[in-house]
Amino acid sequence: MELIFLHGTAAAGKLTTARALEDLLGYPVFHNHLVVDALTAVFPFGSEPFVRLREEFWLQVFTDAARSARSLTFTFAPEATVQHGFPARARARVESSGGRICFVRLVVSESEQERRIGNQDRKQFHKLTDLSTLRRLRTDRNGVEQPPVELEIDTDTTTAEESAALIADHFRLTAQERMQRYPEP
Numbered sequence: 001m002e003l004i005f006l007h008g009t010a011a012a013g014k015l016t017t018a019r020a021l022e023d024l025l026g027y028p029v030f031h032n033h034l035v036v037d038a039l040t041a042v043f044p045f046g047s048e049p050f051v052r053l054r055e056e057f058w059l060q061v062f063t064d065a066a067r068s069a070r071s072l073t074f075t076f077a078p079e080a081t082v083q084h085g086f087p088a089r090a091r092a093r094v095e096s097s098g099g100r101i102c103f104v105r106l107v108v109s110e111s112e113q114e115r116r117i118g119n120q121d122r123k124q125f126h127k128l129t130d131l132s133t134l135r136r137l138r139t140d141r142n143g144v145e146q147p148p149v150e151l152e153i154d155t156d157t158t159t160a161e162e163s164a165a166l167i168a169d170h171f172r173l174t175a176q177e178r179m180q181r182y183p184e185p
Contacts, residue, residue, distance in 0.1 A: 001099035002027070002071040002173055003062055005090065007078060007147045008106035011113045013155035013163070014075035017106060020164035021073050026178040030061060031075040046081040055083060059093050066099030071176050078144050087147035102171045103148040106163070112156045 004021060006014045018029040035057050036045070043050040058074070065072050087103070094101045151170045153163045167173070 001066045001069050001094070001097075002171065003065070003090070003094050003099055003101045004071075004073040004167060004171075004173075005076060005087070005101055005103045005147060006073060006106060007076040007103070008155075009108065009113060010077060011117045012106040012108040013160060014077070014106055016160040017153075017155070017163045017167075018073040018075050020160035021167060024161075024164045024168060025071070025173055025175045027071045027073045027173075027176065028179060029075070030072050032077060051081050051083060055086060055089075058086075059089060062090055062099075062101075063093045063097050066094050066097035069098075070179070071173075076147065078146055080144050082145070084145050087145070102167070102173075103150045104167055105147070105149045105152045106155050107152060108155050 004018075004027060006018055008014055015029070015031050018031060021027050022029050035054050039050050039054055039057075043053070061072075062074070091101050151167065153166055155163065158166070
C-alpha cells in the first residue's frame, strides 16, 4: 500500500494533481475537504471535537487502507488547527500496518496562487477563495508544522499530468485496480 501525502498551500494544485494520479494509477483521492466538509456540518472549524475527529478519521482511513493493501492519495494543507506531530503519526500508522507513505510538496508562486484562488471550481468543496484571507494566512504561518518533503514539484511550470508522472516515477509506484465505488447489485 502506498499513501501519497500531497501537501502545499492553498491553490498549489493538490486536488488537481491527486485526480491526475488517480487517472494514471487508480489511486483514489482522499482529499482534505471530504472530512472537513463533513465535520463542519456539525462542529465549527477549529473546535476541539472538529480537530480531534478530523485527525482520528484521517488516521483510521490510512490504517484500514494499509491493512487492505489499498493505495490512495491524500491532500493536505498545513494550517494552525492541525495538531503538531500529525505527519509523524500518519507515517507510524501507515508503516505499522504494512504500507509506505510518500511525502510530496507542491509549490506555487504567489502570483499564480492569487490567480488560481478565485477559480470557480474551488467553491465546490468550500475551499479558500478570498484573496485577503489568503494574504493574511501567508503572514500567519508561525507554529504551523510542515510535513516532510521527499519530492517537491513546482506547479507553475508542471501540469497535473506531468506532476503525477513525476511522482509515479520518483517513488516507483505501480497501478492498482480501480475500485467500483458502488458495487453492482
